[in-house]
Ligand SMILES: C[C@@](CO)(OP(=O)(O)O)[C@H](O)COP(=O)(O)OP(=O)(O)OC[C@H]1O[C@@H](n2ccc(N)nc2=O)[C@H](O)[C@@H]1O
């Protein structure tokens with residue numbers, strides 16, 4: 477086999493509860509991830525040992541680095557180093573996930589790169605070993621391998637599939653300019669000041685609504701501790717969230733560290749209606765409809 481294509485999803489945090497800042501600079505999290513149907517396609521071609529390259533096309537491609545800092549390259553190099561493989565890879569990434577949008581685009585490419593190179597190089601790592609490597613690459617990377625709906629703990633890298641039913645219809649409003657995740661966490665720390673921050677807990681009502689597939693209950697229980705910090709850095713998002721609620725969204729929330737905003741609809745028709753109204757509002761740059769949950773990074777073709 478010399479070419480592998482992996483399709484890998486975006487995520488939204490249904491809950492993102494942020495605990496105190498730890499000595500290592502990360503924050504303890506209790507979160508609920510859902511993988512949604514905005515995808516990057518990562519095509520990986522076998523290359524001579526030591527050759528690691530990437531090209532990126534699609535929306536926002538110009539903002540993605542194509543040097544060794546690209547998360548797909550970092551993932552491939554990590555896998556090669558840990559398995560002692562003497563091979564290289566050429567990646568072609570087609571972005572469908574908003575860049576720096578709080579939807580784990582780079583993390584998802586890293587997950588895809590692990591899956592692709594494991595197949596291309598015949599390294600044969602089991603899923604749990606791939607998840608361990610994923611955790612070294614970033615807090616969100618293990619979830620992008622697992623997909624579905626899952627609970628995250630630790631700094632987000634410990635992922636346990638959630639007991640969840642239902643099919644959720646989302647509208648995502650994208651901003652023109654991305655936002656830096658570390659800066660949003662730092663803004664939250666400044667806002668909290670000397671407040672005592674309790675250990676984070678996943679909201680019970682959200683888990684109950686997911687267990688019964690209750691869309692309106694899920695919408696009511698969406699929660700994001702990073703949202704006030706994201707809104708402080710991008711105040712215009714507050715108007716957008718308010719408009720979504722006014723147009724009938726059953727839940728409206730900043731996705732992860734933002735600036736993408738996520739709106740939960742009652743069903744597919746409602747999502748189409750909500751998307752049209754949000755798009756017409758002039759309050760956001762562009763709108764995408766997606767559904768969740770979907771699987772994590774998976775091979776869609778190999779030759
Ligand atoms: C906020 C979240 C929510 O799922 O996603 P995004 O909105 O970025 O997609 C994640 O916590 C982001 O995960 P990820 O983007 O993988 O971040 P990492 O590379 O691990 O960390 C980047 C930086 O974010 C901060 N960070 C990240 C995770 C965490 N639990 N606490 C933190 O304080 C740290 O400053 C860290 O150096």
Ligand SMILES: Nc1ncnc2c1ncn2[C@@H]1O[C@H](COP(=O)(O)OP(=O)(O)O)[C@@H](O)[C@H]1O
Pocket residue numbers: 539540541545546547548569574575576577578579580581582583585586654655657732733734
């Ligand atoms: N393959 C990649 N795709 C997207 N962004 C990447 C990639 N590799 C590195 N990055 C960098 O990671 C940063 C965060 O982007 P991304 O992962 O899309 O957003 P977020 O952390 O908000 O979910 C961007 O500023 C980008 O420069």
